[in-house]
Amino acid sequence: MTRPRHFVLAAGGTGGHMVPAAALAEELIRRGHRVALVSDERGVRFPGLFDGVQTHVLPAGRFSGGPVGWAKAAREMWRGRAMARQLYRTFTPAAVIGFGGYPAFPALAAAFAEKIPTAIHEQNAVLGRVNRLVAARVDAIATSYAETQRLKPKLLGKTHCVGNPVRDNVLALRAKPYPLLEEDGIFRVLVTGGSQGASVLSQVVPDGLALLPVAFRRRLQVTHQARIEDIDAARAKYAELDIAADLATYLPDLPEHLGWAHVVIARAGASTIAELTVAGRPAILVPLPSATDDHQTANAREMTLAGGARTIAQRQFTPSELAKQMQKLGLDPEALENAAGRARACGKPDAARDLADLVESLDAPSIALPVGPVVRKEAFA
Known part of the structure; x- marks a missing residue:
């Protein structure tokens, strides 16, 4: 039987960091552990991800804006580190796990000071900035890809490829077959640009679909997530082109749409790739060109090479x-169904389980590694 322990998860406030952290939290809680989340104001407000989990907001500056901005960020990081140390003396975590993003840094720095075991999880195919800063000091590094750029070779001995955890309702899609596609049946397209949408998809996709042969175009049923400033123009364009389309700025039931989609047109964020490959859905990917270290292009490489x-x-x-x-x-x-199978073959459906095994092992080194919480929301002043 698993010995109940406390774990702190530290993540920046974007969906790419928060979704895998939430998936790990669910798995640890199922195993009888208590979990606390450290994040910023954005992270603790993600709807439905950390319901029932003790959450804490810590200050964490961004190192930008020249010397003045760097000095301010350093002060905020130091203040967050002190607050995290205070938290650890009452919550007594067995380990602290960072998921990247600046809010993870003070939590990990405090763990180093308190000599608490630590791990980091990297969602992208390129090691992120904060994870690069702490990689040499943590006890374990979990990656989502077998090859992770900017990970120093000397750290490979403590690196474990576990994959990128996804939500349970996405994982459930893996047990369902690829949606039946009849020669003259409805062809369902899902367009999503990540949590913030993507203007380029709204500008290009309607006109691109309009160039398809008439018989194919008439079969289309499009669900399109668009930015609020783009949605009216995109809706008007679809109507003008006589393409059946439903548009929304947010899709709370995204896994349901993913389940019936025949093709997905999307950015190549880490969570998007993880969900596409676990569910087994072929995609046309348009990496965000401004992504740090061009990591979205790296994220898309494995799935693209696999077909x-x-x-x-x-x-x-x-x-x-x-x-x-x-x-x-x-x-x-x-060919489309074959592409779906090749996407599925890239999926790592056991990522949450394997990451939880790794996290538990930090407090029990003898464990072989694979290659009901208190509700209290706090914000430190």
Whole structure:
């Protein structure tokens, strides 16, 4: 029987950090542990991710804005470190796990000072800035990809490829077959640009779909997540082109839409790739060009090389290029289903379990490693 312990998860406030942290929290709680979350104001307000979990907001500055900005960030980090040390003396964690983002840094720095075991999880195929800062000092590094750029070779001995945990309702899609696609049946397309949407998708996708052969275009049923400033123009464009489309700025039931989608057009964020591969859905990926270290292009590489996706650089993402790739994917049902299988083969459905095993082992080194909480929301002043 698992010995109940306390664990602190520290994550920046974006979905890419928060979703895998929430998946690990669910797995640890199922095992009888107590979990606390350290994040920023954005992270503790994510709807539905950390319900019933003790949460703490710590100050954490961003190192930008020149010397003045750096000095201010250092002060905020030091203040957050002190507050985290105070938290650890009452919550007594067996380990602290960082998921990247600046709010994770003071929590990990406090763990180093208190000699608490630590681990980091990297969602992307390129080690992020905060994870690079602490990688040499943590006890274990968990990665989502077998090859992670900017990870120093000398750290590989404590590195474990576990994958990127996904939500339970996405994991459930793996047990369901790829949606039946009849030759003249409805062809469902899901367009999503991540938690903030993506203007380029709203600008290009309607015109690209309009270039498809008429018989194919009439079969389309599009669900499109758009930015609030783009949604009206995108809706009008779909109507003008006579393409059936539902648009929203937020899709709370995204896993349901993913479940029936035949093709997904999306950015290549870490959580998006993890969900596509666990569910087994072929995709056309348009990496965000401004992503740090171009990590979205790196994220898309494995799925693309396997034949489960087609990647189009944003500078080449035109209506004609999208139409060409859509026809290659969509006009041959057998090829499309084969692409779905290749995407699925890249998935790591046991990521939450394997990451939880690794985290538990930090407090019990003899464990072999695989290659009901108190509700209290606090914000430190």
